Amino acid sequence: MRLLTGISLSCFLCLTAWGEPGRNRGPSSLNHLKLVDVTGTVHEPVKSAKTIAAVFVYVDTTCPIANFYQPTLRRLAQAFEPRGIRFFQLHPDPDGTKEDLTTHAREFEVISPVILDNKQHYARLHNAKVTPEAHVYLRDGTCVYRGRIDDTYTTYGKRRPSPTTHDLRDALSAIISGSKVTDPVTKAIGCQILIEK
Numbered sequence: 001m002r003l004l005t006g007i008s009l010s011c012f013l014c015l016t017a018w019g020e021p022g023r024n025r026g027p028s029s030l031n032h033l034k035l036v037d038v039t040g041t042v043h044e045p046v047k048s049a050k051t052i053a054a055v056f057v058y059v060d061t062t063c064p065i066a067n068f069y070q071p072t073l074r075r076l077a078q079a080f081e082p083r084g085i086r087f088f089q090l091h092p093d094p095d096g097t098k099e100d101l102t103t104h105a106r107e108f109e110v111i112s113p114v115i116l117d118n119k120q121h122y123a124r125l126h127n128a129k130v131t132p133e134a135h136v137y138l139r140d141g142t143c144v145y146r147g148r149i150d151d152t153y154t155t156y157g158k159r160r161p162s163p164t165t166h167d168l169r170d171a172l173s174a175i176i177s178g179s180k181v182t183d184p185v186t187k188a189i190g191c192q193i194l195i196e197k
Contacts (some may be wrong), residue, residue, distance in 0.1 A: 030054055030139050035088060037113040038098040038105070045086045046139040052084040053144070053175050055168075056135045057112075058128045059089050061096070061104040063191035065156070066132040069149050070108040073132075076149075077112050080172050087112040092123035092131075092193050120195055130190035134168050138175070145171035147186030156189060 035043045045054040057073060059066040077087040089112050091101055096116050105114045117123055126135050126146075136145040150163035171181045 030137060030141060035113065035115050037115055038101045041113065043086075043088070043113050045088075050084045051086055051139060053136055053138050053172070054086045054088065055080075055172070056088050056090055056122065056126065056137070057149075058092060058123065058126075058131045058133045058135075058193065060091060060093060060131040060191055060193075061100060063131045065153055065190040067108065068152075068159075069132050070110060072149055074109060074111055076169060076172070079169075080176070083176055085172055085175065088115055089113070090115045090117045090122055090128075092117045092120045092128060092195075094118050094120065094196055120193075123193055124195060128193055130188050130192055132190050133188040136168075136171055136175070136181075143184075144175065144181045145184050146188075147183075148188045151186075153189045 030046045033045055035045070037043060045051055055076075059070075059073075061067075073087070073089070081087060089105075089110060091114070093116070096118055098116055101114050101116055104110075115122070122128075128135070132149060134145065134147065134149055135143065137143055145168070147167060149168045151160070151165045151167070152163045153159045167183060167186045171184075174181045
């Protein structure tokens with residue numbers, strides 16, 4: 001994939017049509033969103049009345065930081081999917097193939113639907129900057145969190161033995177409890193997504 005390694009401060013604007021963190025723009029929602037994964041399965045995040053939020057995590061097969069977080073993402077999906085939070089992994093890779101993503105998902109035991117965003121449609125809409133980067137939306141389209149999964153990485157190539165904050169997990173726990181997300185935007189560190197013009 002066309003990525004640059006380095007640090008990126010997550011932009012404070014979420015998907016233009018879906019609103020900024022903590023701000024609801026009304027008519028925009030997840031109600032009409034349909035995602036087709038690499039197996040051809042169509043996913044409608046809020047088709048089930050039990051769905052309260054959707055998590056879109058931008059990843060890449062060749063990004064070491066994104067791959068490092070795959071076990072954490074699997075554990076989060078296992079913990080929160082039964083509680084109404086849907087997980088999706090998006091690959092904003094113009095050169096990606098379904099075969100490569102399928103192999104990668106198998107090797108890293110990915111349990112969430114894997115979406116090939118080879119036209120970078122969703123990456124543009126979400127203004128995604130790096131992999132890995134998480135974006136969390138309520139079913140009405142309110143963006144309540146965007147940024148890192150946790151703070152294991154202090155910069156590209158440097159990481160703590162264990163995280164001191166669990167930002168994505170805490171955001172999802174707040175949603176489940178009906179509380180406001182304390183830190184709706186955090187700095188994501190990883191491989192820069194190069195958006196093709």
